[in-house]
Amino acid sequence: MADQLIIFDTTLRDGEQSPGASMTKDEKLRIARQLERLRVDVIEAGFAASSNGDFEAVQAIAHAIKDSTVCSLSRANDRDISRAAEALKGASRARIHTFIATSPLHMEKKLRMTPEQVLEQSRLSVRFARNLCGDIEFSPEDGYRSDVDFLCRVLETVIAEGATTINVPDTVGYAVPELYGEFIRTLRERVPNSDKAVWSVHCHNDLGMAVANSLAGVKIGGARQVECTINGLGERAGNCSLEEIVMAVKTRRDYFGLDVNIDTRHIVPASRMVSQTTGFVVQPNKAVVGANAFAHASGIHQDGVLKARDTYEIMRAEDVGWSANKIVLGKLSGRNAFKQRLQELGVQLDSEADVNSAFAKFKELADRKSEIFDEDILALVSDESVTH
Ligand code: KIV
Ligand code: ZN
Numbered sequence: 001m002a003d004q005l006i007i008f009d010t011t012l013r014d015g016e017q018s019p020g021a022s023m024t025k026d027e028k029l030r031i032a033r034q035l036e037r038l039r040v041d042v043i044e045a046g047f048a049a050s051s052n053g054d055f056e057a058v059q060a061i062a063h064a065i066k067d068s069t070v071c072s073l074s075r076a077n078d079r080d081i082s083r084a085a086e087a088l089k090g091a092s093r094a095r096i097h098t099f100i101a102t103s104p105l106h107m108e109k110k111l112r113m114t115p116e117q118v119l120e121q122s123r124l125s126v127r128f129a130r131n132l133c134g135d136i137e138f139s140p141e142d143g144y145r146s147d148v149d150f151l152c153r154v155l156e157t158v159i160a161e162g163a164t165t166i167n168v169p170d171t172v173g174y175a176v177p178e179l180y181g182e183f184i185r186t187l188r189e190r191v192p193n194s195d196k197a198v199w200s201v202h203c204h205n206d207l208g209m210a211v212a213n214s215l216a217g218v219k220i221g222g223a224r225q226v227e228c229t230i231n232g233l234g235e236r237a238g239n240c241s242l243e244e245i246v247m248a249v250k251t252r253r254d255y256f257g258l259d260v261n262i263d264t265r266h267i268v269p270a271s272r273m274v275s276q277t278t279g280f281v282v283q284p285n286k287a288v289v290g291a292n293a294f295a296h297a298s299g300i301h302q303d304g305v306l307k308a309r310d311t312y313e314i315m316r317a318e319d320v321g322w323s324a325n326k327i328v329l330g331k332l333s334g335r336n337a338f339k340q341r342l343q344e345l346g347v348q349l350d351s352e353a354d355v356n357s358a359f360a361k362f363k364e365l366a367d368r369k370s371e372i373f374d375e376d377i378l379a380l381v382s383d384e385s386v387t388h
Contacts, residue, residue, distance in 0.1 A: 004258065005259065006225035006226070007041050008041065008226065009227075012043065023057075032045060032061040035068065040262065042069040044073060044227075045057060045061040049079065058084075058087035062087060062091035070091045071137070072087055081132065088133070095133065097137040098136065099141050100122055102118060102146040126158045144183060165199075168183070170204060184217045199224060200224075201214045201221070214227075228245050231286070233278065246264065247267075250264065267320040267321050268289055271288075293317075297330055299332045329366070329372040338362055345378060361380045
């Protein structure tokens, strides 16, 4: 049996950190229900200690969601961890995700702590959290820019204290795929008892490589959890996008050899819900969920797809929640695509000569108009001899 890749969605926490993407409790609850429909394994519902609003949102989601683990972020201190545990009370499955920065830059300039203090704080926090919850995730923030020897000591310590998931963030999106994958592999090889925890990747998209880095963390590094968001929403340039990582692993199962639990038919509705809720528009050429992701405009492509969809489609539009692929009729379209649209519109021209004449009119119109709609076609065939 293939290994399972755990999908950890952080749209409601890291996604909400996008400037301008804040959501109300009810909006978060609606999105959490959609994530449960998607069969996301873990939903990071928020950062309970950050505000009363976030506390209440995590609490509401913890009560409503039955099939996914519900998680709250917390800094590595007793107060934050207690707030997270309190908000998660009553959840079918709860996880506390605690983090502290481990890179020299963050420790010195932001935390103003020595490495030894950070190590001790990590130990005590995981020990404290473990007494409140059986499922503990630990993240060394800015992990990718941390000193590897020091990071190994921290991760060894938190695993010994009972952390069950080790997440290695590329907090500032600095990694490149091969190096990030090797970094994860090195940590897994060097940290004693590394097999007692699930290894996780958390990549930001500052250089546009969040998905590629995450995939390398899985393939080269052996990570078995990916942290991601719907539409790649997130701090600055965003996080690894859920729809892309899931469809990459599913479409290239031959290469990754992993299963994911996700019911992909709910991807597009989830994308629309997040876009409408946050007001963040999805670019038309965005992979999987963009309006053009399954649209064919060139005549050669349209002809190919009409003969056999695999010619230009590696995924099925309907498998990710679109109603169908889309043949966009325009000046590049061929006679075959035009004829097919006539059939779909219920228009039967009496002879091939009529089809040719309508097609010539269509081409003439398409030179003036970038996209031809069904109404345009119906108008231009109204002069031909038509049988309905
Ligand atoms: O990017 C990051 O480092 C984070 C951590 C809090 C996991 O979001
Ligand atoms: Zn992050």
